[in-house]
Amino acid sequence: MQTKKDAEIVGWIGRIGAAGAEHVMARFEMGQSWAYTRLSRLVSSGLLEHRTLLYREPGLYVATAEALRWCGLDRLGVYQVGPGGFEHARHVAAAAAALHRGFSGWEILSERELRVQESDCDELVASAKVGERPGGRAALHRPDLALISPEGRALAIEIELSIKAPRRLAAICRGWARARHVSHVYYLADAAPARAVTRAIAETRAEDRITVLPPGDFASLAEVEFEGVGDVVL
Secondary structure, eight states: OOOHHHHHHHHHHHHHSOBOHHHHHHHHTOOHHHHHHHHHHHHHTTSEEEEOOSTTSOOEEEEOHHHHHHTTOGGGOOOOOOGGGHHHHHHHHHHHHHHHHHOTTOEEEEHHHHHHHHHHHTSOSSOEEEEEOTTSOEEEEOOSEEEEOTTOOEEEEEEEOSOOOHHHHHHHHHHHHHOTTSOEEEEEEOHHHHHHHHHHHHHHTOTTTEEEEOTTOHHHHHHHHHTTOSOOOO
16 A cells, blocks of 8 residues: 555656656655665556666666556656666756755746646746747747746756757757746756856856856855755755
């Protein structure tokens, strides 16, 4: 028999997409032994799948179709994570866990949730228009995570681990500069991607809309954006 805590864990993983045991431990403040016991039980119950794609790297848990139906999240679809996106998924889960600990009362939305929510309300919540598709529909760029304050203010969080093509990156930064429904955008980027993002920000004159921080530097994000509210440690 599944517990309320089991439902919370499965629902969180289903919304984020994928998460490792260490992220579940951080998000739900659980010890290692108890976390692995719960996760193993959820895998045996058919609610989670454990995927290991990178050699000697810890695996990630993904909610199954049955689990998504159980949590009322079936519209999100089963998350597909391949070798190319494995490390990115890990960083997104770590960011989601850290933000939850540091900013209670704020809603944290994944890219998957934004897609469904924006489709339902037919308006942008935390995405940017970056062009136009055939037929006149707007081409959208959605952040990896969005923070929604209790007052409804939206922040976009981008996890940048690789370098995008300059033209593509400039189009995204230009979109963010124009997205006035988003209060600010934070890029958490390694050194080389950070330089590329910084060049795109300068090219599009978006310095007042976009800030680049080192990976996992949520303490600086809190200090800059929330005047030190929260104690965020990744």
